[in-house]
Amino acid sequence: MQKYLTLTFGTIALISCLSACNSADPATETDASSPVTPVQVTKLRDSSLSEFVELSAVSAYLEKSFVKANINGYVERTSAKTGQQVGSGTLLFTLITKEARSIGNTVNKLDPGFKFSGVSNIRSGQAGTIVQVNHQNGDYVQDGEALATISNRNSLVFLLDLPYELNQIISQNKTIDVLLPDGTKLGGLVSGTMPSVDSLAQTQRYIIKVSPGKDIPAGLIAKVRLTKLSHAEAQVLPKSAVLSNETEDEFWVMKMINDSTAVKIKVKKGIESNSLIEVLEPRFAKTDRIIKTGNYGIADTAKVKIQK
Structure with missing residues (x-):
């Protein structure tokens, strides 16, 4: 009888144990099938954002003067x-007539009071840089012949060849910063344009006047940055918060709807800078939390865990 009771109780204990093993916690199974992704979140803010286009401009001296005999x-x-x-x-040349050169001393010897010299001093008409010298000592020159060429220091400009499809942005870029290869930045002003377009490149030339305080050689290539678009109060997010498809024609963000669930929200992208992206639509609340790291590859209504 005692053996029978022992066997009965042992069987009941074994059945209870198996039953407990088969009835696992449903919540545990759910957690195992839905992994939780650790993420970091950010909030939208308003910021001034601009889009630029960078082009090259070449230095030139528009005015040249000729020193003439x-x-x-x-x-x-x-x-x-x-x-x-x-x-x-500045004294540049001294000329003497051929008559004075041949008989000048003879005349002075005959009559010292006559003071015949036939010498003419040629001076520069304006400040600048001598770019060409045409005659040296002993050369015979005629009246009106060019002796040297001087580039006017005050006529320094930078010539910008702007693609014609961008000509509408020049109206909002009357003042321009010109960046030289050595890092020097010059303030420039668009002073005019050429009334023609390059038939091959389809570019129109604009003249940028700069301060002549620095000696700059002609032909120097500088960088000019033009503002293409500017928004004073743009709704911005870090670049990592905005995702896109392979063709980059669809954009979205992952927004937290509670402390553990993120949903996919399609957005319309605006201006993009080095670290920020403007979100044109929809308008988010300043309290909305947007995932900035850990958002790549997660599905809509994904389970996430916010990390500090």
Whole structure:
């Protein structure tokens, strides 16, 4: 009888144990089938955002003056050198007529009071840089012949070849920063444009006037940044918070609807900077939480865990 009771109780205990094992917690099974993704969240904020286009501009001196002979004669003395910086009124050439050169001393010997010299001093008409010297000592020149060429220091400009499809943005870029290769930044002003378009490149040339305080060689290529679009109070998010498909024609964010669930919200993207993206539509509340890390690849209504 005792063996029978022992066997009965043992059987009941075994059945209870098996039953307990088969009735696992449904919540545990649900958690196992729905993994929780750790994420970090951010909130939208308003910021000034602009979109730029960067182009090249080439330095040039628009005005050149020619130092010309005012007599027929010989170059007796010259101080002009190519690349020399000269001021207005600087003595560059001394000319002497061929008559003075041949008989001038004889006349002075006959009558010292006559003071016949036949010498003419040629000076620069404006400040600038001598870019070309045409004659040296001993050369015979005629009246009106160019002796040297001076580029006007005050006529420094940068020439910008702007694609014609962007010509509508020049009206909002009257003042422009010109960045030189050495890092120097010059303030520029759009002073005019050429009334023609390059037939091959379809670009129109604009003239950017800059301060002549710095000696800049002609032909220097600088960078010019034009504002293409600007929004003063843009609704922005970090770049990592906005996701897109492979063709980048559809964009969305993952928004928290509670402390553990994120849903997919399609958005319309606006201006994009190095670290921020403008969200044009929809308008979010300042308290809305948007996932910025851990959002890649998660599905709509995904289970997530917010990390600090």
